[in-house]
Amino acid sequence: MALSSHSSLPAILSMMALVLVHLCSGAPDPRQREMLMQQEASRKTGGTVALNPAELQLNAYLHKLKVQEMASVPFPPSMHFFKARPYIQQSAIFKLLRKMPKGAALHLHSLSLVSAEWLVRNVTYRPHCYICFTWGGSVRFLFSSRQPFPTYNCWRWHLLTSLRASMVDPAQFDNSLIQNLTLFTEDPGAAYPSEDEVWARFEEAFHALAGLVTYAPVFRDYLYQGLEEFYADNVMYVEMRSGLSRMYELDGSIHDRIWSVKAYQDVSAKFSAEHPDFLGIRIIVSSHRIQSVSTTKSAVKGAIELQKNFPELIAGFDLVGREDDGRPLWYFREALTLPAQLGVYLPYYFHAGETDRQGTDVDANMLDALLFNTSRIGHGYALPHHPLVKELARKNGVAVEVCPISNQVLKLLSDMRNHPAAVLMTEGHPVVISSDDPTLFGTTGLSYDFYEAFVGIGGLSANLGTLKELAMNSIKYSSLSTVRKKTLYDMWQKKWDKFISDHYQ
Numbered sequence: 001m002a003l004s005s006h007s008s009l010p011a012i013l014s015m016m017a018l019v020l021v022h023l024c025s026g027a028p029d030p031r032q033r034e035m036l037m038q039q040e041a042s043r044k045t046g047g048t049v050a051l052n053p054a055e056l057q058l059n060a061y062l063h064k065l066k067v068q069e070m071a072s073v074p075f076p077p078s079m080h081f082f083k084a085r086p087y088i089q090q091s092a093i094f095k096l097l098r099k100m101p102k103g104a105a106l107h108l109h110s111l112s113l114v115s116a117e118w119l120v121r122n123v124t125y126r127p128h129c130y131i132c133f134t135w136g137g138s139v140r141f142l143f144s145s146r147q148p149f150p151t152y153n154c155w156r157w158h159l160l161t162s163l164r165a166s167m168v169d170p171a172q173f174d175n176s177l178i179q180n181l182t183l184f185t186e187d188p189g190a191a192y193p194s195e196d197e198v199w200a201r202f203e204e205a206f207h208a209l210a211g212l213v214t215y216a217p218v219f220r221d222y223l224y225q226g227l228e229e230f231y232a233d234n235v236m237y238v239e240m241r242s243g244l245s246r247m248y249e250l251d252g253s254i255h256d257r258i259w260s261v262k263a264y265q266d267v268s269a270k271f272s273a274e275h276p277d278f279l280g281i282r283i284i285v286s287s288h289r290i291q292s293v294s295t296t297k298s299a300v301k302g303a304i305e306l307q308k309n310f311p312e313l314i315a316g317f318d319l320v321g322r323e324d325d326g327r328p329l330w331y332f333r334e335a336l337t338l339p340a341q342l343g344v345y346l347p348y349y350f351h352a353g354e355t356d357r358q359g360t361d362v363d364a365n366m367l368d369a370l371l372f373n374t375s376r377i378g379h380g381y382a383l384p385h386h387p388l389v390k391e392l393a394r395k396n397g398v399a400v401e402v403c404p405i406s407n408q409v410l411k412l413l414s415d416m417r418n419h420p421a422a423v424l425m426t427e428g429h430p431v432v433i434s435s436d437d438p439t440l441f442g443t444t445g446l447s448y449d450f451y452e453a454f455v456g457i458g459g460l461s462a463n464l465g466t467l468k469e470l471a472m473n474s475i476k477y478s479s480l481s482t483v484r485k486k487t488l489y490d491m492w493q494k495k496w497d498k499f500i501s502d503h504y505q
């Protein structure tokens with residue numbers, strides 16, 4: 001076995017250890033055992049992060065808390081998040097994670113940023129808000145200066161203020177509205193017996209959300225509120241997928257996409273001006289994977305144009321929607337090779353591998369994402385089943401955006417300890433943690449997903465070094481330029497040092 005001059009020191013040490021094991025016979029040597037355990041630990045996410053004395057002290061405290069929490073009954077990561085949430089809220093680890101500077105949120109969708117409670121208690125109380133109850137048992141909202149016309153799915157619109165006033169129990173009525181804007185429910189097993197059913201409710205909730213959020217005067221407040229919720233959770237920068245829906249006004253007029261782009265730009269600038277320790281937002285333009293090749297071609301062209309005109313804001317392009325129902329990436333190859341043909345670079349951030357259907361066309365999406373030169377992989381739930389794809393991703397520095405709660409709610413797994421990201425994290429594969437759709441999953445910011453990753457997926461071997469590397473990964477694998485990454489990293493380091501000193505005794 002020849003060692004190339006490029007072999008890294010840990011790799012050489014690791015090979016030496018394996019040779020030693022091979023030579024060893026008879027009773028195992030305890031020192032060698034210890035050395036192998038240390039080497040394995042050094043491969044995991046955060047395994048080579050050096051902790052200073054203050055960090056080591058916090059690490060020891062976290063370890064103690066985790067030992068207690070892993071022995072507790074019920075153990076929250078083993079339960080469905082909707083049932084686990086009240087326990088997580090009581091957790092000392094979760095309370096620490098809330099305060100921890102987490103860097104960036106890199107996998108979010110623009111229509112599902114804020115709590116459903118805020119939407120109902122704030123937005124639906126604004127004047128001119130109409131509601132209808134659809135045949136499928138969902139709701140739609142519309143702001144209008146006059147009585148809206150009936151449509152197939154909405155044959156009767158009610159002015160919400162009048163309807164609410166006629167209710168015997170308006171608080172109960174508001175709770176039922178909240179139920180239509182989120183998947184959160186106390187009995188998820190009964191409410192969502194299959195993947196198809198939970199995805200159907202997921203799509204319905206998006207339609208219900210859209211009527212509220214795409215009303216132009218609401219949109220700015222909504223986005224600002226979304227950033228507030230992430231900021232309060234110690235997130236300093238956000239990248240979100242957005243289809244750049246067209247915003248409407250009270251008289252029914254509709255703005256063009258440029259209006260939406262400028263609204264994102266304005267709100268981001270305003271929020272950063274009022275919160276100097278928040279860097280801002282970037283948008284990954286998205287198109288639905290159920291569309292045709294020609295529609296996707298137009299979407300790619302549109303994203304190229306927007307990126308040219310708004311390079312600070314527009315980060316790239318993605319295809320969204322349920323992978324198992326949509327068309328595989330390979331189907332869109334003509335559209336996705338368009339930037340290369342035109343001689344321009346449009347970064348891709350593909351959702352890929354959000355599936356448990358091994359061997360299907362959809363299961364090839366991760367390989368295709370890499371062949372189309374994706375910058376990150378959204379979810380990558382199926383990645384451990386593809387060793388070559390995993391190797392290629394790692395070689396090319398393509399991080400996986402892991403969204404544990406989303407995967408559980410959408411029924412890919414039930415117990416977080418079995419999440420495939422456990423494999424990725426033990427190997428130190430580049431990963432970032434994100435929350436996908438906070439409104440729909442009943443989360444806020446990133447802390448709930450960090451909790452599941454740290455306590456459930458990482459288990460006892462995940463430590464403060466793991467958390468530190470996950471936060472630093474979110475900056476390293478963001479779409480920001482090298483200069484802006486450095487700015488964000490310096491901002492984060494300052495907050496991290498404060499977080500550590502606040503907990504140093």
Ligand SMILES: [Zn+2]
Pocket residue numbers: 107108109351378436
């Ligand atoms: Zn997503």
